[in-house]
Amino acid sequence: MARRKPNPPAVVINNLEQADDLLREMAECSRRIDAIRSTMNEAIDAAKAEGKEQAAGHAARLKELEESLAAYATYQKPELFKSRKSVTRVFGTFGFRKSTEIKPQTKHTWGSILEQLKSLGMNHAVRTKEEVNKETLQEWPDERLEKVGARRVSEDKFWVEVDQAALEDTANGSR
Numbered sequence: 001m002a003r004r005k006p007n008p009p010a011v012v013i014n015n016l017e018q019a020d021d022l023l024r025e026m027a028e029c030s031r032r033i034d035a036i037r038s039t040m041n042e043a044i045d046a047a048k049a050e051g052k053e054q055a056a057g058h059a060a061r062l063k064e065l066e067e068s069l070a071a072y073a074t075y076q077k078p079e080l081f082k083s084r085k086s087v088t089r090v091f092g093t094f095g096f097r098k099s100t101e102i103k104p105q106t107k108h109t110w111g112s113i114l115e116q117l118k119s120l121g122m123n124h125a126v127r128t129k130e131e132v133n134k135e136t137l138q139e140w141p142d143e144r145l146e147k148v149g150a151r152r153v154s155e156d157k158f159w160v161e162v163d164q165a166a167l168e169d170t171a172n173g174s175r
């Protein structure tokens with residue numbers, strides 16, 4: 001399989017001074033991105049708060065109306081639901097439907113039920129998520145990795161960490 005040539009870099013660096021300039025510009029870009037994200041998050045938070053405030057009255061009224069309709073339906077249940085489980089009207093449908101769920105008994109919690117299921121060996125009623133433990137595989141020798149279809153790949157990965165504090169110091173004239 002032929003290897004692709006990497007794309008040429010956007011900026012060619014010939015010395016450490018140019019590298020310093022590039023790191024400074026990266027720190028500036030990073031700081032600008034952080035400021036934009038901060039402004040964006042503030043705007044999102046403000047919009048959410050405003051929307052929640054605007055909807056609160058409608059949500060409360062909706063709950064009141066639903067409770068009123070439920071009270072009416074309960075009171076009129078023998079007449080309204082003789083041969084049907086729902087009533088369809090011009091603006092919607094209401095009625096009763098059978099709803100069954102499992103809940104802990106009064107003196108129990110879901111945690112105590114989980115422990116009881118485990119202690120009784122009823123693991124078929126316990127949900128578990130299976131996934132490869134990569135940390136364990138890191139400790140295995142290569143021969144063992146090969147047996148399960150895995151391999152260890154080592155490579156030099158480039159990293160960079162910009163110093164935004166130094167950028168601020170430079171902007172304040174302390175460097």
